[in-house]
Amino acid sequence: MALSDFFAGKRVLVTGHAGFKGTWLTLLLKLLGAEVYGYSLLPASSERMYELVRGHELLSSELIADVTDLHSLQRFVTQSKPQLVLHLAAQPLVIESYLDPLTTYRTNVLGTLNVLAACQACPSVQSLTVITTDKCYENHDEGRPFKETDPLGGYDMYSSSKACAEILCASFRNSFLHEPGTMHLATARAGNVIGGGDFAANRLVPDCVRALSRGASVMVRNPHATRPWQHVLEPLYGYLTLARALYEGQEAAASAFNFGPNPDSVLTAGEVVAAVTTLWGSTGGDTAQSEGQLGSNSARFHEAALLSLDNRKAREVLGVKPALPLKEALELTVAWYRAWAQHSSTLRELSWQQIEHYLQKVEEA
Numbered sequence: 630m631a632l633s634d635f636f637a638g639k640r641v642l643v644t645g646h647a648g649f650k651g652t653w654l655t656l657l658l659k660l661l662g663a664e665v666y667g668y669s670l671l672p673a674s675s676e677r678m679y680e681l682v683r684g685h686e687l688l689s690s691e692l693i694a695d696v697t698d699l700h701s702l703q704r705f706v707t708q709s710k711p712q713l714v715l716h717l718a719a720q721p722l723v724i725e726s727y728l729d730p731l732t733t734y735r736t737n738v739l740g741t742l743n744v745l746a747a748c749q750a751c752p753s754v755q756s757l758t759v760i761t762t763d764k765c766y767e768n769h770d771e772g773r774p775f776k777e778t779d780p781l782g783g784y785d786m787y788s789s790s791k792a793c794a795e796i797l798c799a800s801f802r803n804s805f806l807h808e809p810g811t812m813h814l815a816t817a818r819a820g821n822v823i824g825g826g827d828f829a830a831n832r833l834v835p836d837c838v839r840a841l842s843r844g845a846s847v848m849v850r851n852p853h854a855t856r857p858w859q860h861v862l863e864p865l866y867g868y869l870t871l872a873r874a875l876y877e878g879q880e881a882a883a884s885a886f887n888f889g890p891n892p893d894s895v896l897t898a899g900e901v902v903a904a905v906t907t908l909w910g911s912t913g914g915d916t917a918q919s920e921g922q923l924g925s926n927s928a929r930f931h932e933a934a935l936l937s938l939d940n941r942k943a944r945e946v947l948g949v950k951p952a953l954p955l956k957e958a959l960e961l962t963v964a965w966y967r968a969w970a971q972h973s974s975t976l977r978e979l980s981w982q983q984i985e986h987y988l989q990k991v992e993e994a
């Protein structure tokens with residue numbers, strides 16, 4: 630069954646709906662015919678995709694509020710009676726987690742516990758998907774792709790907070806979700822994503838595009854760090870497939886899943902910047918690849934040099950596999966930012982076109 634046949638008319642709550650992934654997820658769910666409910670704070674960036682695509686117009690109901698406020702969250706969940714919940718709200722930045730470890734842990738761990746409790750108390754919720762990250766694994770820079778069964782860890786506070794969220798979810802499932810009729814719970818671990826509309830600080834592609842749009846030099850913090858890159862729609866499609874499998878009671882779905890690209894999509898940060906700069910064309914300035922030039926507080930902090938995911942479980946259990954080659958993912962991303970740099974008033978329509986293009990690729994794959 631196509632995702633649109635399943636999601637049409639379903640009541641879906643997205644936490645973090647005002648963020649980068651949350652906005653794309655809202656657009657995708659609306660295209661699939663779902664009723665979308667959103668609970669989130671607004672991202673700190675001055676530019677927000679959520680506002681550029683007038684995201685609030687797409688929601689059946691939304692609350693701009695904190696996931697650490699249990700009463701407010703519980704009230705919103707009870708009122709919106711979602712059938713499926715996707716929990717994306719988080720403090721998602723490694724550098725910010727060094728600067729504010731308390732908020733990072735409060736949001737990512739306590740906030741997740743609140744979402745678990747609020748959903749458990751709401752009988753309409755059948756499916757809860759908690760979004761963590763590929764950084765939740767204990768990483769010794771060995772270069773081996775991580776499997777879901779690998780030990781969890783986290784050098785920095787962001788990564789360890791997400792590892793804690795993983796342990797919390799597994800423990801919550803073991804402790805409270807045995808009885809028939811209780812909701813089904815899974816966690817989703819994806820890697821770095823690219824796509825138009827990300828305006829977060831200290832992320833490679835947004836930093837690169839901001840510099841190019843000003844005609845400035847692009848500085849790369851760790852040009853040799855390798856990451857698996859994928860378009861934001863790839864993990865979102867995976868999350869929705871997982872959410873559906875949970876809703877349908879597929880037993881193997883109630884566990885942890887990696888959503889990552891194929892090995893040929895692993896590039897160094899420097900290679901990504903070179904590709905974006907070429908696609909952007911002639912307007913950009915020089916590309917200066919030097920460690921430690923991106924901002925005064927960036928080079929001080931440890932970042933893993935190697936990170937990649939084994940995506941076999943998602944293929945085998947859910948039938949999810951990457952559909953967009955990296956070259957095309959980069960082209961879509963640069964096309965979106967170009968439209969933004971030209972002050973396009975049709976960014977919502979452009980985003981929907983890109984989603985339709987992606988869904989077509991999924992069908993072909």
Ligand SMILES: NC(=O)c1ccc[n+]([C@@H]2O[C@H](COP(=O)([O-])OP(=O)(O)OC[C@H]3O[C@@H](n4cnc5c(N)ncnc54)[C@H](O)[C@@H]3O)[C@@H](O)[C@H]2O)c1
Binds near residue numbers: 763
């Ligand atoms: N973007 C990536 O490359 C990436 C990679 C791996 C995992 N993730 C995960 O995906 C999820 C979404 O990330 P994103 O890139 O869209 O980040 P984002 O910062 O754009 O969006 C996060 C949203 O959560 C909201 N939020 C933060 N604290 C909150 C709180 N206490 N209560 C309610 N809302 C709060 C923010 O205001 C924002 O709207 C996060 O869980 C993140 O850890 C992202």
